[in-house]
Amino acid sequence: MSNELNTCIQACLDCYRSCQQMAAVHCPEVGGKHVEPDHLRLMLDCAEICRASAALMINQSPFHQQLCGVCAQICRACAESCRALGDMDECAQACERCAESCERMAAGSAS
Amino acid sequence: MSNELNTCIQACLDCYRSCQQMAAVHCPEVGGKHVEPDHLRLMLDCAEICRASAALMINQSPFHQQLCGVCAQICRACAESCRALGDMDECAQACERCAESCERMAAGSAS
Amino acid sequence: MSNELNTCIQACLDCYRSCQQMAAVHCPEVGGKHVEPDHLRLMLDCAEICRASAALMINQSPFHQQLCGVCAQICRACAESCRALGDMDECAQACERCAESCERMAAGSAS
Amino acid sequence: MSNELNTCIQACLDCYRSCQQMAAVHCPEVGGKHVEPDHLRLMLDCAEICRASAALMINQSPFHQQLCGVCAQICRACAESCRALGDMDECAQACERCAESCERMAAGSAS
Numbered sequence: 301m302s303n304e305l306n307t308c309i310q311a312c313l314d315c316y317r318s319c320q321q322m323a324a325v326h327c328p329e330v331g332g333k334h335v336e337p338d339h340l341r342l343m344l345d346c347a348e349i350c351r352a353s354a355a356l357m358i359n360q361s362p363f364h365q366q367l368c369g370v371c372a373q374i375c376r377a378c379a380e381s382c383r384a385l386g387d388m389d390e391c392a393q394a395c396e397r398c399a400e401s402c403e404r405m406a407a408g409s410a411s
Numbered sequence: 412m413s414n415e416l417n418t419c420i421q422a423c424l425d426c427y428r429s430c431q432q433m434a435a436v437h438c439p440e441v442g443g444k445h446v447e448p449d450h451l452r453l454m455l456d457c458a459e460i461c462r463a464s465a466a467l468m469i470n471q472s473p474f475h476q477q478l479c480g481v482c483a484q485i486c487r488a489c490a491e492s493c494r495a496l497g498d499m500d501e502c503a504q505a506c507e508r509c510a511e512s513c514e515r516m517a518a519g520s521a522s
Numbered sequence: 523m524s525n526e527l528n529t530c531i532q533a534c535l536d537c538y539r540s541c542q543q544m545a546a547v548h549c550p551e552v553g554g555k556h557v558e559p560d561h562l563r564l565m566l567d568c569a570e571i572c573r574a575s576a577a578l579m580i581n582q583s584p585f586h587q588q589l590c591g592v593c594a595q596i597c598r599a600c601a602e603s604c605r606a607l608g609d610m611d612e613c614a615q616a617c618e619r620c621a622e623s624c625e626r627m628a629a630g631s632a633s
Numbered sequence: 634m635s636n637e638l639n640t641c642i643q644a645c646l647d648c649y650r651s652c653q654q655m656a657a658v659h660c661p662e663v664g665g666k667h668v669e670p671d672h673l674r675l676m677l678d679c680a681e682i683c684r685a686s687a688a689l690m691i692n693q694s695p696f697h698q699q700l701c702g703v704c705a706q707i708c709r710a711c712a713e714s715c716r717a718l719g720d721m722d723e724c725a726q727a728c729e730r731c732a733e734s735c736e737r738m739a740a741g742s743a744s
Binding site for chain 3: 420424432466
């Protein structure tokens with residue numbers, strides 16, 4: 301397995317873990333804008349797509365690049381939503397790292 | 412595959428779908444008590460365990476009974492949390508049907 | 523939730539269930555071509571992407587169309603792999619129904 | 634989040650990754666005993682339960698101990714199945730580390 305694939309799997313699992321924890325623990329505890337429909341759904345979407353993208357890369361699926369492309373889009377949107385809230389920079393960083401890694405996979409520079 | 416196993420897989424997938432939709436769409440839209448930490452987390456826990464229980468039954472795993480036992484406990488707690496909110500009776504019913512079916516599986520009357 | 527979205531969620535869950543069962547039970551029991559790397563991986567990829575696509579549609583995610591586009595591609599490949607084996611027509615049909623439904627979602631005629 | 638919870642989440646994600654990769658890539662490539670029904674199903678069961686256990690711990694679910702108890706049982710069985718094959722010691726180790734960590738969680742020494 302290539303280094304880049306390995307890095308991207310780890311970035312997806314890290315981002316999954318961060319978004320899942322924020323959606324299930326941090327955001328409901330803080331309340332207010334943190335539980336507004338668009339933000340909370342985006343956190344859940346991002347957790348889901350990161351977990352699925354990690355799975356297809358672990359499987360060494362010939363379709364992982366297409367899925368990484370979708371994953372990068374969701375991570376970018378989720379990072380933006382986290383940045384706007386002010387106290388979610390760590391989650392935003394996990395999303396941005398995952399987006400960058402998935403964008404490289406989607407661009408076909410790795411396998 | 413036995414009828415009872417089939418029924419339980421379907422009950423788990425139905426409960427997964429209901430809890431996932433409530434947690435990602437209904438509860439954030441209604442707000443207030445619907446996004447309090449204990450309730451929202453329970454909805455997410457229930458969606459997760461139902462999906463995993465369905466998977467192990469689909470796999471005809473020799474460990475599905477133990478997992479169904481845990482699933483039933485979470486579904487009972489989730490049903491109670493939904494009933495307390497007043498406008499989530501449909502989701503509570505999906506949880507109760509799933510709990511009953513999983514309790515039968517856990518009791519070992521099926522395989 | 524629109525009828526078409528509902529139908530596509532169900533098609534994804536049906537296809538997930540069929541591919542998961544074939545990969546975990548039927549294919550290893552039959553052996554031979556059924557457990558060749560390309561076929562088995564495709565079954566697992568298809569189960570994974572169908573489950574994730576169902577989740578994003580249940581979430582009413584604004585990104586579900588892109589994911590349905592990827593799901594349709596994997597379902598088409600999986601259907602072809604099943605047809606080639608001769609005794610997996612039921613699974614191939616679940617994949618084809620899911621592919622058609624996801625292609626309609628991806629084409630943007632629904633939300 | 635306690636150190637022990639953190640360690641167990643990581644052990645579950647590592648074990649998930651190892652079992653998923655073996656089931657989707659290594660075992661089908663090697664063939665023979667590696668794709669016999671009991672072994673392959675156990676790998677898939679183990680990947681599934683580890684992913685779900687990680688999720689409930691990330692959620693800080695009050696039900697994570699019960700699920701960790703089931704996870705430990707499946708990991709023990711999977712480790713034994715991997716050890717018997719001779720060339721899967723790395724995966725067996727991931728299963729054993731996860732089993733030990735989950736057994737500690739189930740015994741209630743952490744939260």
